[in-house]
Amino acid sequence: MSVVIKNGHVIDPASNTSAPLDVLIIGDRIARLGTDLRGSEEIDATGCIVCPGLVDIHVHFREPGFESKETIATGSQAAARGGFTSVVTMPNTEPPIDNGGMVEFVNRRARETACIKVWPAAAATKGRAGAEMTEMAELKAVGAVAVTDDGSDIASSWVLRRCLEYADMCGLTYLGHCEDASLVQGGAMNAGLNSTKLGLSGMPKAMEEIAVARLVRLAKLTGAKVHVCHVSSAGSVEIVRWAKARGIRVTCETAPHYFTLTDDAVTTFDTNAKMNPPLREAEDVAAIKEGLQDGAIDCIATDHAPHTPTEKDVEFDYAPFGIVGLETSLGLVVTELVEPGLLTMEQAIRLMTWAPAQILDLPAGKLAQDGPADVTVFDPHAEWTVAPEAFLSRSRNTPFAGRVLRGRVKATLCDGRFAYREA
């Protein structure tokens, strides 16, 4: 069985390809890129971009424990709809993914129910309690691709230091949720003019920046490879840029909401604008965009964090942190970064494919001959309106409802099979 994706414009950042080409897929592999290719099935990609399946190294699929928010099945469908063929799932489930058996559980559920590739990250400490490190060699052996206590930080610098050393020995990258929790007492949003007006307890940017600074200093001390999750503030970008200039092994990600929204989105007490780290201010949005342009920020991840409508339909203080992102990420990147000319389409796709894949050494994010046939076809000009009720995710918690975006996925192939195809 062979499929050829015809008449599209292929962008493959890993090989610096950006040209009108056809892509021939035989079975689960990419046979070759070329012109006038033929296959038993043809996909017409006229006017579309054909790129490697997108890679998101920061998602929450909530299984096991919180299946009413999301499952590996529904999360993967949402991902495929958003153009993703590889995601890295965070371990803050219930129970958490903190031992080999739990990693195997995620892998089994992914095999049984997912339409894309699910790469589990495991906890760095047992029970995500920040006290004792997990059995990282075993976690690595059964398929964990990184370690992290995401959702909270490791408060003790001693524990964090030892986790970094041990993870590095095991060949695992540490993903840092950088937050000095002792600086936050019931914080619900960014600390600033808006929190002062609204009377909500503020989370100062320093809360994130202190922890980013600590992590890069410990990366220098230990020589370990670290990755900073969901960077939201100008100060954090500056610290990462500083560390990179000094040869410290650090990478970082940001999420679409941090280059799209400010904490003005909170002024109606909309709980769908509540996430951690919180939406910041205009100067931070500008710094995030600049970091994406100059390479201080290595990739874009969604921090897809589903919560049920009921959980979010409460007083702002009581609402859980987090928003869904998989089905809006590509549209926001195209609309907010590519169309205004901040990034070329090639740069944008790199930030969503090859760049994140390299950070965790995933066999993904490129269109290699004989490589896995993970391919996304999207129309960069097609306009659509974000309609949460139509999401494939089980949850609806997005601050982008009603927003008009450009860039719409037509088809997502994972290992040569349709994971999503526009009706």
Added chain:
Amino acid sequence: MATVSEGEQRVWTRKDLIGLEDLSRDELDMILDTAPQFLAVSERESGIKKVPVLQGRLVVNWFYEPSTRTRTSFELAAKRLSADTLTMNVAASSAKKGETLHDTLYNIEAMYTDIVVIRHSAAGAAGILARRHPSHIINAGDGAHEHPTQALLDAFTIRQHVRRTRGDARAGLNGLRVAIIGDIAHSRVARSNVWGLTKLGARVVLCGPRTLLPGAFTKLGVDVTSDLREAIDGADVIYVLRIQLERQSKCLFPSIREYIRLFRIDKESLKAAKPDALIMHPGPINRDVEVSSEVADGPRNVILEQVTNGVAVRMAVMHLLVNKPRVAVQGAEQ
């Protein structure tokens, strides 16, 4: 800003009262100009303190936080307007586990409610209800966000005093200097007063320990200082906030003793103020903590007038929201 000509008619349009941030100068004047007729109801020589303005209507006082003053004030206001009243005191902790805020209000509304007065510990609670539900929602305090009727009764009390002392029935707050002293960070009273007083033309200075005084307030056009003498120097009104003793354990100030040393309004610290500066307090007072008994009971205090006026202002608000009357805005000089 346009000068309001005498006798001009304005129509109230809002369904709810959530905060003073949203209100225009005209709307503030409408409330303040509607209140005197209701003050007169409470002061009737006949002793019959009632008008049939909300007869047959149901006002639900829905309090998630303990409150004596505000709750009784709203209850009395409703009763003096001849409404039926129902008071629900709910422990926020139990509500958090059970029924959602919206569901509780759907139930209240299923009993044909007209006005819902809500006090809640979470900022934004009143506003999210107002946007979804048909009842008239009055915010009686939402977290540290707003407490609009408190600030309205404060403005009314200041205006009343100014008019009386100047013998000018049209005098307003324009140009007055108001110092608000205490825990600004956690105070919805301070926030609503900042919006209300500045819109009415007063200059506001906020004063308290740096730990309880967010610097962002300067962006709202008010002065901010931690020097009490600087704050009250030249002030026409000294507004003292209640200091919550438990803030000490959160490392926000070292001791009541030191708070008194730096921020208490007493005979000594008042030497820096105008001799006729008004002393106000939203209550309840911690005697001899944020204000000395001597000053709290002294000739400059209007603390009980605030309480009296509170009923009238709340009657005015309920009347405006439900009946949407035309109001002859007499206004004040701008």
